[in-house]
Amino acid sequence: MTALKIFDENQPNAPIFDSNTIEEIDKMKQITHQLKQVGVRFEQWQTIESLKSGATQEEVLSIYQSDVKKLMDEEGYLTVDVVSLTADNPHKTAFREKFLNEHTHSEDEVRFFVDGEGLFSLHIENQVLEVLCTRGDLISVPANTRHWFDMGENPNFIAIRFFNNPEGWVANFTGSDIASKFSRLEN
Numbered sequence: 001m002t003a004l005k006i007f008d009e010n011q012p013n014a015p016i017f018d019s020n021t022i023e024e025i026d027k028m029k030q031i032t033h034q035l036k037q038v039g040v041r042f043e044q045w046q047t048i049e050s051l052k053s054g055a056t057q058e059e060v061l062s063i064y065q066s067d068v069k070k071l072m073d074e075e076g077y078l079t080v081d082v083v084s085l086t087a088d089n090p091h092k093t094a095f096r097e098k099f100l101n102e103h104t105h106s107e108d109e110v111r112f113f114v115d116g117e118g119l120f121s122l123h124i125e126n127q128v129l130e131v132l133c134t135r136g137d138l139i140s141v142p143a144n145t146r147h148w149f150d151m152g153e154n155p156n157f158i159a160i161r162f163f164n165n166p167e168g169w170v171a172n173f174t175g176s177d178i179a180s181k182f183s184r185l186e187n
Contacts, residue, residue: 001132002019002031002131002132003130003131004018004019004129006034006127006128007127007128007129007130007182008127009123009126010126012128016127028044034129038129039142040122040129041110041139041140042131042138042139042140044136044138045112047114047115047135047136048063051063051114052115055114057081060082060158061082061160064114064160068080071138072162075110075140076164077110077162077163079162079166080162080163081161081163082159083157084158085151085157086155086156089155092153092155095151096150096153096155099148099149099150100148100150100179101148102123102173102179103146103174104144104145104146104147105141105143105169105170106144106170107143107163107164107165108142108143108162109140109145110141110161110162110163111133111138111139112137112160112162113135113138113157114157115156115158116134116155116156116157116159117133117134117152117156117157117187118133118149118151118152118159119132119183120139120141120149121147121149121150121182122145122146123176123178130182132185146174150185152184152187154187
């Protein structure tokens with residue numbers, strides 16, 4: 001279930017905001033509001049139940065064609081792709097390690113979770129915002145925002161990725177070890 005926790009960057013064990021304490025009826029509204037305050041676009045899209053991790057890029061993009069086109073036209077994205085990982089992927093550990101170090105991008109990092117889950121941690125000013133994205137969540141992390149991503153030890157997700165850069169995912173690693181001090185996705 002989608003969740004948001006906000007921490008002081010120096011207190012990784014004591015959230016100053018935890019959406020898990022909010023009634024379900026208000027939870028998404030509060031998450032969206034908190035993220036909007038720091039410039040993060042967050043919304044929910046309708047999903048297709050029949051798509052599960054392991055679906056091909058062609059299957060996913062054909063089903064979400066109108067939503068993808070609308071967002072590409074709205075925000076000027078040049079390319080999209082689909083990442084679909086399951087726990088039996090032989091490269092899952094290497095993929096996980098690649099994204100676990102704090103980094104930035106020169107463009108927005110935009111993901112729509114078709115299925116499964118992933119934990120985005122955003123390091124903004126003196127806070128860390130942990131956003132557990134699940135089925136139906138669209139997140140847009142603004143360009144040059146320090147962050148990291150955890151897919152867990154047993155990844156199981158499909159996400160559509162949107163890019164302004166035709167080269168796709170290009171990270172600028174900060175060299176900070178802050179990511180090692182915060183939560184990991186337990187799956």
